[in-house]
Amino acid sequence: MSEHHGSCHCGAVRLVLRDDPVKAASCNCSICRRIGGLWAYAEPVKITIEGAGVAYRQGDCMLDTxxxxxCGCTTHWTPVDPAYQRMAVNLRMFDPALWQDLPIRHVDGASF
Ligand SMILES: [Zn+2]
Known part of the structure; x- marks a missing residue:
C-alpha cells in the first residue's frame, strides 16, 4: 500500500492517504455539487489531516465538510458521529496522476 500526500492550494492543510484509491465518487447533493469535490472514501485510520481547517456542517447533514x-479549497469530510468508520478526502488536492484515470461513481446524494 502506498502513502499519498496532498494539500490545499496554499499548503496550510495537508492530507496523507494511506490507501490506493480504485475509484472516485462524485455526488450531486446540495453541498457536493457546489464544491465539485471528487471523493475517495476510506476508514479514518487511513487518513491523516495536518493543519487547521474550517468545518462546515450542513443543516441536517451527517458530515462536516x-x-x-x-485559500478556500475543500479538503475532506468527516462524519459527525465518531463511530462512523468512513470519511473522505478530496482527490483534487492530490497529484492528478493518482486520480485522473479512476472510474468515477456518481452518487445520487440529492435523493436522500
Ligand atoms: Zn489553503
Missing amino acids: WHCGT
Whole structure:
C-alpha cells in the first residue's frame, strides 16, 4: 500500500492517504455539487489531516465538510458521529496522476 500526500492550494492543510484509491465518487447533493469535490472514501485510520481547517456542517447533514480558511479549497469530510468508520478526502488536492484515470461513481446524494 502506498502513502499519498496532498494539500490545499496554499499548503496550510495537508492530507496523507494511506490507501490506493480504485475509484472516485462524485455526488450531486446540495453541498457536493457546489464544491465539485471528487471523493475517495476510506476508514479514518487511513487518513491523516495536518493543519487547521474550517468545518462546515450542513443543516441536517451527517458530515462536516472541511476547507482551508486561507485559500478556500475543500479538503475532506468527516462524519459527525465518531463511530462512523468512513470519511473522505478530496482527490483534487492530490497529484492528478493518482486520480485522473479512476472510474468515477456518481452518487445520487440529492435523493436522500
Ligand atoms: Zn489553503
